[in-house]
Amino acid sequence: MPVPPHSFVHPAKHGAPRPTATLPGGPRTTLQCWAQGALTFGVIILTLFILGRFRSALFWGGVLAIVCWPLLTRLRRKWPSPHAATMAPAAIVLGIALVFIIPSALLISAAAGEARQGAQWVRQATEQGIPAPAWLDRLPWGRAQAQHWWQTNLATADSVHELMDRLRPEHALATVEQLGHDLANGLVIMGFALLILFFFLRVGQPLVTRIDLLVWRLLGARGGMVQRQVVGAVRGALAGLVLVGLGEGVLIGLSYVLAGAPQPLLLGIFTALACMIPMVGGFALALCVLAILIKGSSLAAAIGVGLFGTVVLFLADHFIRPALIGGSIRLPFMWVLLGILGGLESCGLPGLFIGPAVMAVAHLLWRLFSGRAARPLPEGVGAIRVVNIHEN
Numbered sequence: 098m099p100v101p102p103h104s105f106v107h108p109a110k111h112g113a114p115r116p117t118a119t120l121p122g123g124p125r126t127t128l129q130c131w132a133q134g135a136l137t138f139g140v141i142i143l144t145l146f147i148l149g150r151f152r153s154a155l156f157w158g159g160v161l162a163i164v165c166w167p168l169l170t171r172l173r174r175k176w177p178s179p180h181a182a183t184m185a186p187a188a189i190v191l192g193i194a195l196v197f198i199i200p201s202a203l204l205i206s207a208a209a210g211e212a213r214q215g216a217q218w219v220r221q222a223t224e225q226g227i228p229a230p231a232w233l234d235r236l237p238w239g240r241a242q243a244q245h246w247w248q249t250n251l252a253t254a255d256s257v258h259e260l261m262d263r264l265r266p267e268h269a270l271a272t273v274e275q276l277g278h279d280l281a282n283g284l285v286i287m288g289f290a291l292l293i294l295f296f297f298l299r300v301g302q303p304l305v306t307r308i309d310l311l312v313w314r315l316l317g318a319r320g321g322m323v324q325r326q327v328v329g330a331v332r333g334a335l336a337g338l339v340l341v342g343l344g345e346g347v348l349i350g351l352s353y354v355l356a357g358a359p360q361p362l363l364l365g366i367f368t369a370l371a372c373m374i375p376m377v378g379g380f381a382l383a384l385c386v387l388a389i390l391i392k393g394s395s396l397a398a399a400i401g402v403g404l405f406g407t408v409v410l411f412l413a414d415h416f417i418r419p420a421l422i423g424g425s426i427r428l429p430f431m432w433v434l435l436g437i438l439g440g441l442e443s444c445g446l447p448g449l450f451i452g453p454a455v456m457a458v459a460h461l462l463w464r465l466f467s468g469r470a471a472r473p474l475p476e477g478v479g480a481i482r483v484v485n486i487h488e489n
Contacts, residue, residue, distance in 0.1 A: 153447065154286045158293030160450050163328055164335045165189050166305075169298050186298035190291050197287070200366050207363045223258060227251040235396060319465070323458055329426035330457040334437075334450045337421035341413050342373030349382065349406045356398035358389045368406075374446065375414050375437055382406040422453050432456045 125133075145152060172185040229247045236243055250256050297304065312320035346369020353361035353368075364385045371381030382403065389399045419433035428436075433453060440452020 151289060154289035154293055156447055157290035158297060160331055161294045162297035163331045186295050190295045194291060204367055224254055226253045226257055322461060326426055326457040326461050327454045330454040331450050333422040333425045334453045337418040338373050341418045343369050345372040345378060345409055345413050348409050352402045352405050356389055356402045375441060378410050426457050428457050428460055432460050
């Protein structure tokens, strides 16, 4: 049997011909082939249906396994202990858990403290009103209109009560409850994803070999090319999301420190985690700028943080992140950008990886089927310039 050209498969293990098993009933008929195909398709659909919401855990476990595979091979190479098959995956899973658990615990603790202070502030506002901040007097234009609006809508307890009635706090409470439910569900999915990651890494090489052989049997020699594109897109997507998000959080966090923001470290961690998801970092930046204004910092500092953060987010999301994602697989900028945004809109968070992977395979097919310059062109299409496979 031919061996798939994949780096994980050892040709020496497949060099000797294997004896082929013959069924007692002779070769399969066309009806049997169709029946087996229908059975396989039905079992796959039923399996995905039974998994339910744990499909997300399986997906994220697979994504993390693809990304962590090079690290696992290095650990096993430097850790020749007989227990390395279990200890190396456990160390990787523990490291990922700590990276997410420690910042999340800090944010949750800070949010709980801020929530208590916020409840006291709301109770005080409903009893005494909200005094006008000092930066209203320093507005370059519209100072009188802003002060009049504040005195009319926020300065007295009655106006605050009227504003609260218009805002309908029951909807806000329902939104907070839904966010809490989504957070708890996300933590459960993350826990199962880490458990699945451990078993994926624990199985290791046999699982990779089976996947290689399955892809080879289904797609032939080009299956390896598809594999490399998908794996490169997934690893590039995670590197682009995590590394760029951390970089954005560090730069914008420095602006929080310079602006005198309250708890700049926690705001920086919150911004970094939000910036790992495209189009979400802007909302986090807006919330942090609002916190700077509410806590009494200068208006100029808040505007400066907003402008600086907007520039950082624009450059990172539209230039640096697509370059990191598409660089390893030579995917053009526009393909990467459309894959990220379209995947996020169509599939949610999993689309951040599904989108670039699908676009990588689509670009590979485009290069394969449009780059055969050696073939004669059909009559009537002589004006079309057929490019080499490496140009697009």
